[in-house]
Amino acid sequence: MPYHILVADDAAMNRALIKDILNRNLRDATFADAINGEEVLTYLQYTQVDLIILDLMMPVMDGYQTLRWLKKHPEFHDIPVIVNSAVTEIASIEETLKEGAIDYFTKPLSTNDMNIILPLKVKNALLYYEQQKTIVALNRQISEELKNANTFAIIMLPKEHGYNRIDLFIKYHPTLGVGGDFFDCVETDQRIHFMVADVTGHGIAAGMASSMVKVLYRKIIEQSGIMPDEILSEINHSIFEMFDFAGRDNYLVFTAFVGVIENGKFYYANAGQPYPLLYQTKTKTFVDIRQNGFVIGMMDHVSYETECIDIEQGDMVFLYTDGLFCAGEGSDFTGWEKVYSLSKHLESVIETDPREFLDELFYGFHMIHKLKSVDFTDDVALMLIKIRKT
Structure with missing residues (x-):
């Protein structure tokens, strides 16, 4: 099935590189750009997104603020987020994982990162999201069945x-x-x-x-x-x-x-x-x-x-x-x-x-x-x- 991925980074070159890498490794993927957290939030109001690749250091609204906002809002809470930043900010990346990010990668990207690591991380994140959506749908179905069964039990x-x-x-x-x-x-x-x-x-x-x-x-x-x-x-x-x-x-x-x-x-x-x-x-x-x-x-x-x-x-x-x-x-x-x-x-x-x-x-x-x-x-x-x- 087609996936829609939002790449949020204030550097146009980084966005282009990430999209190029993923285009060569994913089938039926489409992409959108955002240069800061505010653009991410605006875009999500109107468009369904399957994955967000989020740079931590952005102007106006950075990646930390964006991630916290996403995790506080139920309608966006389950969208997987992969964060990225410079190698010197590993401690900050660990903090975002605790905040709910599903994975991370560091910049600059090595050849191995571009060809193997990043595509694998993205595929795993998309698979995770599919599984989460399936679980949510099953839970909704079970809840509806329990509701109907409860109605019958009350009648009895x-x-x-x-x-x-x-x-x-x-x-x-x-x-x-x-x-x-x-x-x-x-x-x-x-x-x-x-x-x-x-x-x-x-x-x-x-x-x-x-x-x-x-x-x-x-x-x-x-x-x-x-x-x-x-x-x-x-x-x-x-x-x-x-x-x-x-x-x-x-x-x-x-x-x-x-x-x-x-x-x-x-x-x-x-x-x-x-x-x-x-x-x-x-x-x-x-x-x-x-x-x-x-x-x-x-x-x-x-x-x-x-x-x-x-x-x-x-x-x-x-x-x-x-x-x-x-x-x-x-x-x-x-x-x-x-x-x-x-x-x-x-x-x-x-x-x-x-x-x-x-x-x-x-x-x-x-x-x-x-x-x-x-x-x-x-x-x-x-x-x-x-x-x-x-």
């Missing part, structure tokens, strides 16, 4: 309105635009079904997996009277069958908590999720729903256990994924204790404004991570279910 989230016996509050923070955390809530004539899950990984693949889990979950809970342990067992068996058929080099592993509320009873089963919390309005305090179980997708024919606790009107069930308390590298297996502790401090908030409770809790962990100079590195899903008073 449960809606906060449309329930007769509960109020639902959710907060979702994916780390890559779309994430693998999944939660759902379904109200039937007799029951409230809900689930929170955390699929391994991030990004589009994890988002697709969580969508698949949601479809599977919705299908399973259509069965009359099905209990949480049976729901988890069926999901686990179905996932295992799918990926066993695809070959065990492929797998899907995730943690999940499943709950059912019916006739004043809260039935639940856990598959490796952090312990949810139950806020009891009568005592105005939190109770942790502590139960363990195998994560889904590791072994087939795993048994889970349904446990039960009373739940009254005005009570609230709070579910969350471990991305809330995990930041940086590694896992925090006692992170639920931090969630419990901070939630206890926010008991007066949840009583008056459940949505503010979610926001305050999220912000609290953001500040905890910030003190450690880290931020959320995993998807975060928060869901609060409040039983309406009738």
